[in-house]
Amino acid sequence: MPRRRNAAVLAGTAVLATVLTPASAPAVAVPTAAPASARPWPAPMPVPEPVMPAARQDQLTITVSTSPEGVAAPHTAPRGVRGGGAPTRRTHTLDCHPAGGTHPDAPAACDAVDRASQGPRDPWQPVPEDAMCAQIHGGPATARITGVWRGQRVDASFRRTDGCEIARWNALVPALPGPEELGE
Structure with missing residues (x-):
């Protein structure tokens, strides 16, 4: 069987010559240079590198208020209740991913919020009304x-009035102050 050549233009950029040989031998594809007239015009634009999205930055403002735990004099206060003390109000900013802000321990606070937000309960939602606490x-x-x-926008309030509220608060320690910082 005689050899035949068949030329085709692939994607307008290269010519591929197919050489047919006797039936016992496999066909062989031999790449050749494309003629100048077969090259696309204008030349294809280079593909830009993918742009990585900016790092996520989560920003929270945390305001903690305390007030006197009791109004009775210390000798008449019920057991476990401290009397006196002036109310305080502290506000910190917490930036995460990367950690920063005015929070005294931003990396640990970011870790606590990350853990709480990956748990089974949304830390920003209040305790359900029908919860047994x-x-x-x-x-x-x-x-x-x-x-x-x-x-997502966050606007959540926290208190320490029952077991459920305390557990919700403690899930965010050290983003929120722990009992020792609150004087408990």
């Missing part, structure tokens, strides 16, 4: 967290 009082401290976390 232990009736223990964790003190008069309250907190409000506002800002943006994982692209």
Whole structure:
């Protein structure tokens, strides 16, 4: 069987010659240079490198308020309740991914918020009305967290009025102050 050549232009940039040989031998494709007239015009634009999205930055403002735990004199206060003390109010900013802001321990606070937000409960949602909670009082401290976390607006209030609220608060320690920082 005689040899035949068949030329084709692939994607307008190269010519491929196919050489046919006897039936016992496989066909062989031999690349050749494309003639100048077969090259596309204008030349294709280079593909730019993919642009990496900017690092996520979550920003929260944390305001913690305390008030006197008791108004009675220390000798008449119920056991476990401290009397006196002036109310305080502290506000910190917390930037995460990367960690920063005015929070005294931003990296640990960011880790705590990350863990809490990956848990089974949304840390920004209040305790459900029908929740059964232990009736223990964790003190008069309250907190409000506002800002943006994982692209979602956050406006959540926290208190330590029962077991469920204390557990919700403690899930965010050290973003929120722990019992020792609150004087408990």
